[in-house]
Amino acid sequence: MTAIANPTWTLVCRVEDVPLLEGRTTSIDDRRIAIFRLLTGFAAIDAHCPHAAGPLADGIVADSCVTCPLHGRRFDLETGLALNGPESVAVHEVRVEEDEVWVRLS
Numbered sequence: 001m002t003a004i005a006n007p008t009w010t011l012v013c014r015v016e017d018v019p020l021l022e023g024r025t026t027s028i029d030d031r032r033i034a035i036f037r038l039l040t041g042f043a044a045i046d047a048h049c050p051h052a053a054g055p056l057a058d059g060i061v062a063d064s065c066v067t068c069p070l071h072g073r074r075f076d077l078e079t080g081l082a083l084n085g086p087e088s089v090a091v092h093e094v095r096v097e098e099d100e101v102w103v104r105l106s
Ligand code: FES
Pocket: 049, 050, 051, 052, 053, 054, 068, 069, 070, 071, 072, 073
Protein backbone atom coordinates (compact mmCIF):
# COMPACT_ATOMS: atom_id res chain seq x y z
CA MET A 1 0.00 0.00 0.00
CA THR A 2 1.18 3.55 -0.69
CA ALA A 3 0.64 6.06 2.11
CA ILE A 4 -0.18 9.75 1.59
CA ALA A 5 1.34 11.91 4.33
CA ASN A 6 0.08 15.01 6.12
CA PRO A 7 1.80 16.76 9.09
CA THR A 8 0.64 14.34 11.76
CA TRP A 9 -1.79 11.80 10.32
CA THR A 10 -1.06 9.63 7.29
CA LEU A 11 -3.67 8.12 5.03
CA VAL A 12 -2.56 4.50 4.80
CA CYS A 13 -5.37 2.66 3.04
CA ARG A 14 -9.09 2.29 2.59
CA VAL A 15 -11.18 0.10 4.87
CA GLU A 16 -11.77 -2.46 2.12
CA ASP A 17 -8.01 -2.88 1.55
CA VAL A 18 -7.66 -4.91 4.75
CA PRO A 19 -9.83 -8.03 5.10
CA LEU A 20 -11.43 -8.63 8.49
CA LEU A 21 -8.99 -10.26 10.97
CA GLU A 22 -6.01 -9.78 8.67
CA GLY A 23 -3.05 -7.42 8.52
CA ARG A 24 -1.30 -5.44 5.81
CA THR A 25 1.93 -3.47 5.81
CA THR A 26 2.65 0.08 4.78
CA SER A 27 5.45 2.60 5.29
CA ILE A 28 5.28 5.97 7.04
CA ASP A 29 8.46 8.04 6.99
CA ASP A 30 10.48 4.92 6.13
CA ARG A 31 9.03 3.08 9.12
CA ARG A 32 7.23 -0.19 8.36
CA ILE A 33 3.80 -0.32 9.96
CA ALA A 34 1.35 -3.22 10.22
CA ILE A 35 -2.35 -2.33 9.96
CA PHE A 36 -4.95 -4.78 11.28
CA ARG A 37 -8.68 -4.89 10.83
CA LEU A 38 -10.34 -6.17 13.98
CA LEU A 39 -13.96 -6.86 14.84
CA THR A 40 -13.93 -3.59 16.81
CA GLY A 41 -12.03 -1.41 14.31
CA PHE A 42 -8.43 -0.97 13.17
CA ALA A 43 -5.08 -1.23 14.95
CA ALA A 44 -1.55 -0.27 13.90
CA ILE A 45 1.79 -1.45 15.28
CA ASP A 46 5.38 -1.59 14.06
CA ALA A 47 5.54 -4.23 11.35
CA HIS A 48 8.60 -6.13 12.57
CA CYS A 49 8.45 -8.39 15.58
CA PRO A 50 10.90 -7.20 18.27
CA HIS A 51 12.06 -10.78 18.86
CA ALA A 52 13.68 -11.47 15.47
CA ALA A 53 11.94 -9.15 12.98
CA GLY A 54 9.13 -11.51 11.99
CA PRO A 55 6.43 -10.02 9.70
CA LEU A 56 3.64 -9.30 12.17
CA ALA A 57 1.12 -8.34 9.45
CA ASP A 58 1.27 -11.98 8.31
CA GLY A 59 0.34 -13.29 11.76
CA ILE A 60 -2.90 -14.85 12.90
CA VAL A 61 -5.29 -12.28 14.41
CA ALA A 62 -7.67 -13.26 17.22
CA ASP A 63 -9.01 -11.63 20.38
CA SER A 64 -7.37 -8.27 19.51
CA CYS A 65 -3.95 -9.97 19.41
CA VAL A 66 -1.60 -11.02 16.64
CA THR A 67 0.65 -14.06 16.76
CA CYS A 68 4.03 -13.66 15.09
CA PRO A 69 4.36 -16.23 12.30
CA LEU A 70 8.02 -16.99 13.06
CA HIS A 71 8.17 -18.09 16.70
CA GLY A 72 4.70 -17.49 18.09
CA ARG A 73 5.08 -14.38 20.26
CA ARG A 74 1.57 -13.03 20.81
CA PHE A 75 1.10 -9.25 20.95
CA ASP A 76 -1.88 -7.33 22.28
CA LEU A 77 -2.81 -4.89 19.51
CA GLU A 78 -4.05 -2.27 22.00
CA THR A 79 -1.04 -2.20 24.34
CA GLY A 80 1.72 -3.70 22.19
CA LEU A 81 2.75 -6.00 25.04
CA ALA A 82 3.74 -9.58 24.32
CA LEU A 83 1.54 -12.03 26.19
CA ASN A 84 4.15 -14.80 26.09
CA GLY A 85 7.50 -13.02 26.08
CA PRO A 86 9.38 -10.00 27.42
CA GLU A 87 9.13 -7.87 24.26
CA SER A 88 6.69 -5.16 23.30
CA VAL A 89 5.95 -3.46 20.01
CA ALA A 90 5.06 0.20 19.38
CA VAL A 91 1.33 0.90 18.98
CA HIS A 92 0.18 3.77 16.75
CA GLU A 93 -3.05 5.77 16.75
CA VAL A 94 -5.60 4.87 14.09
CA ARG A 95 -8.71 6.70 13.01
CA VAL A 96 -11.23 5.86 10.31
CA GLU A 97 -12.98 8.60 8.36
CA GLU A 98 -15.65 7.28 6.04
CA ASP A 99 -13.68 4.59 4.17
CA GLU A 100 -10.19 6.00 4.83
CA VAL A 101 -7.79 4.60 7.44
CA TRP A 102 -5.37 7.14 8.96
CA VAL A 103 -2.41 6.47 11.25
CA ARG A 104 -0.38 8.75 13.49
CA LEU A 105 2.97 7.40 14.62
CA SER A 106 3.56 7.16 18.36
S1 FES B 1 10.37 -13.15 15.25
FE1 FES B 1 8.43 -12.93 16.20
S2 FES B 1 8.42 -14.42 17.74
FE2 FES B 1 10.39 -14.58 16.85
